[in-house]
Amino acid sequence: MTPATRISFCIATCNRLWQLKQTLSKNLQSLPSGHEITLIDFGSQDGTVEWVWQNFEQEIASKNLNFFEVRNPVRWSCPKAKNLAHRLSNGAYLFNLDADNFITKEDFELILSAASRRQVCHQWSGNWLDGSFGRIGIPSDIFFSLGGYDETLLPMGSQDVDLLHRAASIGPKPIRLAPPTISAIQNSMADKLSEYKSVSSDPVAAYRSMNKFNENKCRLRFNLEGAQILNGFSTYEGLLNGAPVIIDGLNMVRPYQRTDSD
Numbered sequence: 001m002t003p004a005t006r007i008s009f010c011i012a013t014c015n016r017l018w019q020l021k022q023t024l025s026k027n028l029q030s031l032p033s034g035h036e037i038t039l040i041d042f043g044s045q046d047g048t049v050e051w052v053w054q055n056f057e058q059e060i061a062s063k064n065l066n067f068f069e070v071r072n073p074v075r076w077s078c079p080k081a082k083n084l085a086h087r088l089s090n091g092a093y094l095f096n097l098d099a100d101n102f103i104t105k106e107d108f109e110l111i112l113s114a115a116s117r118r119q120v121c122h123q124w125s126g127n128w129l130d131g132s133f134g135r136i137g138i139p140s141d142i143f144f145s146l147g148g149y150d151e152t153l154l155p156m157g158s159q160d161v162d163l164l165h166r167a168a169s170i171g172p173k174p175i176r177l178a179p180p181t182i183s184a185i186q187n188s189m190a191d192k193l194s195e196y197k198s199v200s201s202d203p204v205a206a207y208r209s210m211n212k213f214n215e216n217k218c219r220l221r222f223n224l225e226g227a228q229i230l231n232g233f234s235t236y237e238g239l240l241n242g243a244p245v246i247i248d249g250l251n252m253v254r255p256y257q258r259t260d261s262d
Contacts, residue, residue: 005116007031007108007137008066008091012040012081013099017048019185020099024052027103028059035108037097038066038089042081043074060241066090071238079149079159080234082134086143087233087251088240093118095137096160100185110177111137120167120174131184134160136174138167144251146170147229150218157211162218166227 009027013020028037041048049069052060059065068088074080086094093115097103103111107123114121114137123135146166149159164174188203221229232249237256239245247253 005093005112006091007035007093007095007111007115008086008089008140009035009037009095009097009103010040010082010085010089011037011097011099012042012078012085013044013048014042014076014081015044015046015048016099017044017046017051020048020051022185023099023102024056027097028056028064030103030105030108031064032108033064036064036066036090038085039068040081040085040088041067041069042076042084043070067241069239070236071244072236074236075155077151077153077155078157079153080151082159083148083151083233084236084247086140086148087247088253089140092140093137094140094143096134098131098134098184100131100187101135102180102182102184104181106181114175114177115139119172120164121177122164122174123177123180125179125183131186132180135180136160136163138163142167142171146227147231148233150221150229151234152231153214153217154210156207158214158218162214162222165218166222169222169227 009031024037024039031037039052041052052067056065056067060067066088068084070084082096086096093111095111110123111121118139120139120142121137123132123137125132146163149163153159153162168174233251235246235248237244237246240253244256245253246256
């Protein structure tokens, strides 16, 4: 393996411990030495942080698992959380993997082939509703030159389509990989929007409204500004593999001194 083909699988999660218990261990077992999973806990209240440290301290120490716990108050946002997972990853090739998705050795070989050719890839089943659409792989330098996912979007909807569209506009069309070997664990729309109490009465309608808004915003932004997003990233305080750090809007990671009140 060369540094250019080191792959980071980027997982951002919030209150999805029941899914991580089914996926994380299997996914780590599927990765050859030298590759990593970066896991971001984006404000969970379900014991995710404690569970990770109780079960994967050795994997964190060996750098197979790169773990960041956001400590400042946050509300779930797909583009912000996904960006954070990508920003804290060490690989030259970044592959988004939702907490409900699996990676098998067969999947890994397909993704490694794309990474070795520096191709943006999309491992989607073709079914919009099965949870596989977000499986996007991209060289890290291309990801950052694009500015990552658009953090100005509403919490869910169109962020993945937008990233693929912008990547295609500055280079070759992303390649489509064979569908994932194992289907994702299924969520209801109510699960996905559980943090947003005001939409709980009709979560499907709420998602459709968000997605439509985001579609229009992405189209307008692309027409006005092009593929690159120059707004910078959000700033977070948290624990990176147990060490207190701040990652700022310029993607600089620096240690900070925690106080007794922390």
